[in-house]
Amino acid sequence: xxxxxxxxxxxxxxxxxxxxxxxxxxxxxxxxxxxxxxxxxxxxxxxxxxxxxxxxxxxxxxxxxxxxxxxxxxxxxxxxxxxxxxxxxxxxxxxxxxxxxxxxxxxxxxxxxxxxxxxxxxxxxxxxxxxxxxxxxxxxxxxxxxxxxxxxxxxxxxxxxxxxxxxxxxxxxxxxxxxxxxxxxxxxxxxxxxxxxxxxxxxxxxxxxxxxxxxxxxxxxxxxxxxxxxxxxxxxxxxxxxxxxxxxxxxxxxxxxxxxxxxxxxxxxxxxxxxxxxxxxxxxxxxxxxxxxxxxxxxxxxxxxxxxxxxxxxxxxxxxxxxxxxxxxxxxxxxxxxxxxxxxxxxxxxxxxxxxxxxxxxxxxxxxxxxxxxxxxxxxxxxxxxxxxxxxxxxxxxxxxxxxxxxxxxxxxxxxxxxxxxxxxxxxxxxxxxxxxxx
Numbered sequence: 066x067x068x069x070x071x072x073x074x075x076x077x078x079x080x081x082x083x084x085x086x087x088x089x090x091x092x093x094x095x096x097x098x099x100x101x102x103x104x105x106x107x108x109x110x111x112x113x114x115x116x117x118x119x120x121x122x123x124x125x126x127x128x129x130x131x132x133x134x135x136x137x138x139x140x141x142x143x144x145x146x147x148x149x150x151x152x153x154x155x156x157x158x159x160x161x162x163x164x165x166x167x168x169x170x171x172x173x174x175x176x177x178x179x180x181x182x183x184x185x186x187x188x189x190x191x192x193x194x195x196x197x198x199x200x201x202x203x204x205x206x207x208x209x210x211x212x213x214x215x216x217x218x219x220x221x222x223x224x225x226x227x228x229x230x231x232x233x234x235x236x237x238x239x240x241x242x243x244x245x246x247x248x249x250x251x252x253x254x255x256x257x258x259x260x261x262x263x264x265x266x267x268x269x270x271x272x273x274x275x276x277x278x279x280x281x282x283x284x285x286x287x288x289x290x291x292x293x294x295x296x297x298x299x300x301x302x303x304x305x306x307x308x309x310x311x312x313x314x315x316x317x318x319x320x321x322x323x324x325x326x327x328x329x330x331x332x333x334x335x336x337x338x339x340x341x342x343x344x345x346x347x348x349x350x351x352x353x354x355x356x357x358x359x360x361x362x363x364x365x366x367x368x369x370x371x372x373x374x375x376x377x378x379x380x381x382x383x384x385x386x387x388x389x390x391x392x393x394x395x396x397x398x399x400x401x402x403x404x405x406x407x408x409x410x411x412x413x414x415x416x417x418x419x420x421x422x423x424x425x426x427x428x429x430x431x432x433x434x435x436x437x438x439x440x441x442x443x444x445x446x447x448x449x450x451x452x453x454x455x456x457x458x459x460x461x462x463x464x465x466x467x468x469x470x471x472x473x474x475x476x477x478x479x480x481x482x483x484x485x486x487x488x489x490x491x492x493x494x495x496x497x498x499x500x501x502x503x504x
Contacts, residue, residue, distance in 0.1 A: 067106040067140075069094035069179070072130075073194070074123050075113025077202040077251055077458070079146060082172060083111050084191035089176045089183060091192055099194065106140040107179065108133075112148035114221060117389050123148045124160075131162045143167065145175050147221045151392075170207070170223050189236040193243060198441050199482035200247040200283075200457050201240045205233055205271065209253035211290065213317075214328045214396040215360065215388060218253055225254065227262045234274055241280030244482055246439060248281055249456065254290045256298070269297040276307040282484065283439065285456055287313040291339055292330040299346040309453035310347050315355040319374035320367035323360055326400065333374070340378055351454040353382035358416060359409030360388040361400035368412055375419055381427050382460055383420045387413050421494050428461070428492035435488050435502055438463050443477045450487070450499075461495040463487065471501045480504075 069090065073083045086109075087096060097105050108130055112123035123146075133139045145167035149156055157166050167175045173183040193201065208223040209216075237248060250272075252258065259267025268286075275284055284307050286298070291314055302308045318324050319333045331339075343350055356371065363371075375383065387409035390397040438450035441457065448465040455461055465487055467477045487499035 066093070066095045068097050068104075069107045069109065070097040070099065070101070070105045071109045071111060071194075072099055072126060073111040074126060075111070075115065075119055075147065077249070078204050078253075079111050079113060080194065081191070081202050081204040081251070082146070082169070084194055085188065086172050086175060087192035087194070088187060088190040089172070090179050090181045093179070093181050096192065104138045107143065108139045108141075109143045109145065109175070109179075112144060112146035114146070114148035114151040115217065116386070116391065120148060127160055127163065131160060134162060141165075143175065143178060145169065145172075151217065151221050169221060189232045190239060191236070193240075196243065197481070198457070199244060199439060200249060200441070201245045202251050203233060203237060203240070203248045203275075204228070204251050205255060205258050205268075206252040210257065211254060211330075212328055212395065214326060214400070215357065215391065215394055217391045217394055220393050222253060225257050225261060227258050227260070227267075229262060230267070230271055230274055233271065234278065237275050237278045237281055241278055246281065246482060246484075247283035247285065247457075248275060249285045249287055250275075251287045254288060255286055256289045256293070256295055266293075266295040268295060269301045272298070272301050272305065272308055276305055282307060283309050283453060285309045285311055285453075287456070289314045291316060291336060294339055296342075296346075299343060302350070303347045310350045311353070311454055311456060312343060312347075312350060313353040313456065314343075317355065317357045318360065318363070318367075318371060320363065320370045322364075323362050323367050326362040326396075327357075327360060328395065333370075337374075337378075351381040352378075353384075353456065353460070354380050356383065356385040356416060357388050358385060358412040359404045361396060361402060361404070363388075363404065363412075372416065372419060375416065375423070379423055379427070380420070381424070381454070382456075383423075384459075385413055385416050385420075425492075425494035428494060428497060431489045431497060432492050433489065435486055436463070436499070437484060438465070438487050438499070439484050440465075440481050443467070443481050446477075448477070448480070461497065463489070463497045463499050465499050465501060468501070472504065475504070 071083050113119040134142050141164045143165040146169050149166045150168035176183045206227045208225045209219045210225040321332045390402050436452040438452050440448045440450050442449040450463040486503040488502050489497050489499045491498045
């Protein structure tokens with residue numbers, strides 16, 4: 066069989082696209098793992114085009130593969146995903162050595178270019194690219210109807226389109242049969258789910274349907290938009306033991322003028338009230354958010370407001386990035402990016418320094434507590450675990466040393482994918498260390 070290697074860049078949503086595509090062509094190719102460096106008949110690069118750094122990484126990856134193609138290590142080189150969708154006219158002229166460019170919204174042309182026939186009946190099936198871990202991402206919709214002034218996603222991915230619940234339940238059942246215990250629910254905006262298909266926000270109903278899938282023990286929600294947040298999701302989180310008390314909700318800012326320029330459709334008062342309701346309705350909930358510094362309109366006063374809000378809200382998890390103009394967005398066309406790169410860098414540093422202290426205090430408050438954890442991996446005598454309060458790949462880990470006496474002599478690799486109870490014994494600003502209490 067000819068060999069096929071897919072290199073996936075960018076976010077977890079791209080990973081899901083790659084896995085769906087690989088299932089469609091699985092019988093026609095030997096699939097070479099991404100990390101292997103060896104000659105292949107076809108290499109396919111799934112690109113990211115969200116912000117400047119991601120675009121640069123995608124271009125450098127393509128150029129490196131072009132060189133390997135010239136050296137005879139790659140037969141055909143194909144590129145798809147966000148970068149080629151966004152710059153569909155420019156990229157073929159800039160890098161003519163690529164044999165085919167494809168967008169991000171429809172995988173069928175890529176499947177055909179690989180000599181296979183798309184099968185709509187198996188569109189929910191996947192070849193997992195990381196089968197060793199007991200979690201998987203479940204993409205519940207594509208595209209976005211929001212028009213945030215800084216964001217190019219609607220330009221790249223198009224309007225919002227939900228995946229039918231029946232299809233998602235089938236996909237969850239397939240993943241559970243492969244040993245997946247946790248589903249991380251993702252989309253450009255998870256709270257918008259169902260509006261196009263069912264004429265109402267249906268994320269809570271979807272959570273109920275997914276929680277009935279045998280073998281799935283945790284459901285985790287990412288990428289929730291704050292405007293018109295569906296309150297029934299909080300009810301489900303508070304009452305359904307399979308829904309993790311964890312919410313990823315990018316807020317981006319707190320200053321009213323900045324939020325207005327961002328086209329976020331909320332103000333600071335609404336944001337504060339929403340955070341209050343989340344913590345009140347779901348005691349112990351862990352909140353992850355992202356912030357943008359240096360957006361047009363962010364005055365020194367607005368930045369101080371942001372720092373004050375982060376200090377007050379005490380987000381357990383927070384990431385941030387500096388604003389950059391993105392081609393074709395409202396912000397790039399209508400705002401003057403007048404804040405200097407140096408000022409953006411300084412503001413980003415101050416914000417993350419503040420957050421590091423908050424994260425450390427939160428982690429230290431957990432020392433002495435017992436938590437239910439899922440073992441993701443076993444490396445160098447250590448179980449790499451997470452509780453419901455840590456999301457894979459973006460949050461810290463709970464590290465548990467394998468001590469044969471405590472574990473009853475059970476072969477450690479057989480415990481990966483299992484749940485057990487541990488006691489936290491130490492913490493830093495990112496990771497926790499714990500000891501086994503009960504298998």
